[in-house]
Amino acid sequence: MRLWPATVLSLALVALQPATAQNEDLIRTTATHAAIMDVATGELLYGKDAATPVPPASMSKLMTVAVVLDLIEQGKISLETPFYVSEKAWKTGGSKMFVLVDTQITVENLLKGIIVQSGNDACIVVAENIAGSEEAFAELMNARARAWGLEDSSFANPTGLPHPDQRMSMRDLAKLARHIWFEYPEYRYLFSIPEFTWSNITQANRNPLIGTMEGAKGMKTGHTEEAGYGVVGLAERDGEARIVVVTGLDSEAQRRRTAIAMMDEAFEAFETKTFFSKDQVVGTAEVFAGKADTVPLRIDQDITYTTHKRILAGAEAEIVYDGPLRAPLRAGEQVAVLRFELPGDPVREFPLYTAEPVKGLGVFEKIGLGLNKLLTPPPDGASSK
Template sequence: MRQIARRIAALAAAAALAASLAAPGAQALDTPARAAIVVDLTSGAVLLEKNADEPLPPASMSKLMTLNMVFEALEEGRLTLEDRFPVSEKAWKMGGSKMFVRVGDRIRVADLLMGVTVQSGNDACVVLAEGLAGTEEAFAEQMNRRAAEIGLTDSHFLNATGWPDEGHLMSVRDLARLAERIVTKFPEHYRHFSIREFTWEDITQRNRNPLLDLGLGVDGMKTGHTEAAGYGLTASAERDGRRIVMVVAGLDSVGQRKTEAEKIVGWAFREFRTGVLYAAGQPIVDAQVWVGDAPSVGLAPVSDVVVTTPFAQSDAVSARIVYDGPVPAPIAAGDVIAQLIVEAPEMPPVAYPLAATADVGPGGLLARVEAAARLLLRASASPDGAAE
């Protein structure tokens, strides 16, 4: 077997998609943020990245990992929203943003989640951490183990809050991955991030996300600020069925954070278009079969092939199919035997698995004879008489 990479130029479907997306040109974007990333969750395309893999102090944006741990416990049935956790003296004494819990109280998980998602309460985070793991330190160890399991490769946690601590770090790419996980796996809990205010102990606090009321489609996530981290924001927005996640870190002020985040979200929706190139199950090409009861088998995407392109380069979408071929029989319908690599200018390539559309059984005597004949013809055609 040898690697066969067939480039399919000007695919009919790609051309159709390009025609539907054609519009005035996209403009490149720069940002003063120390690190930034924008991901189109509908297609998986990265629209913008700057120092995306650099581990940085995340401040309160790392509370997304604390919330992920709580959401997982709720989904697994180890925890309920009506469970109550006691408030320790350590939690009560926490500085910074606070829910204003009182030592000795026993607070429902549902209320603690509001205290974190709306009020960014450091005290609420510690109550949750101690309730789940006994101590905040033990909870941080659990966070690190889980982070490795879910693919957060540039993160290390030392506490549940993002409180300044040397070595407590996250990259903006990891924050985007975590945001995507929360949006897609915990939609019933994600809605808490869009709640505008929450009152506890007769103290009403507004949601700290500066983009919620700007009509941008933003419906979560989390702000962050410390002296070491600067001002940051992880946000998710949806328009017309298309969702993005944006993370900025290391900005200089509250005003700059709001301005930059608003600019980036608007740019992501304005300058890019997302569309379906191929539907799941739609055969797009045949793969050669080796010694089977059929000479070829159709290949179709396992899921919709959704492509994001800049408006100006929409007509330059191309694709190539890569597989080790001919593919030996037997083959079962649904077996993944190839990849569709979709490429567009200024965008990283995205790979989609392609599966066989039919069963192909092993060939009989005639198929084996024909395969042997093809090998002999290939050998005789090569300059040195040896098979490739």
């Protein structure tokens, strides 16, 4: 077996799956549960107990919003559709949009009231007008959660108010935020509105990233005594986008500090890097009895990693094949593999193919090659028999 060590390659490689376990050791946060996700790939770059279902508080209102946007996309309602305000909605406590009983409000204004003002009353208006009741709307939320692959989530209400069956993981919140971002791009503006006025009451967006961090786009905060303070944040910088989700914090001030620090870390500590592109020549293999002494090797896929920069720095790659290869060779033959390893990750192998054909030597050329080998003296210290 002929081994080409990584040092002969002019390229480095990155992994197809992020080393989240290692990343957890590289990032520290006071949040009890946290996640960082790359928006483009959906890869979970960092997780701190990120798959555990916990009380999501008002961050679960993202699911309420997602259901509404999904119905708009299906053409069943529109932003201009008026929804009726019941007495129950008007009386709902907690954070409020301050809807007025026996009035009508458009879906667009209700979405602003939910996202910007975190209005529990607005959520009840939406639930009653779409499904008839909170309970029926929660069933719709659960059905959509299953369809969208939210594995660690269950819903009992549209508000996020405490209930034993209202649970979401940080991973699911990140997945949901990404789903909204990609599936309903024309409504992204709703998540970065700095303030909203209803019933002559102006309330500022509670998201600590909006207005304080360049590129911040949303998406939702949450707080109850049970859950602590949390936030789902999304930001874009230099063509990349990251989602940060944290919960279990002790105060608004701590939520603000943690959200900003985690988002900065999400961009500064992690990198998306492509080391090999489809059909790129990555090295050569030696050839015996051919018109050429070597043949270029190409890879048939893009290989990209998104993970912590410190982990990327430890990447190693090597070309392995049983050689020298015997001519003739056709173009497109799999003759080698590219082995890659990141610190702490298992070795991955990617097939390599001949990038061009190599003709074999003719009869007289082979005779000459044999004579040349016979006449070539052995190296010093070696014997010949």
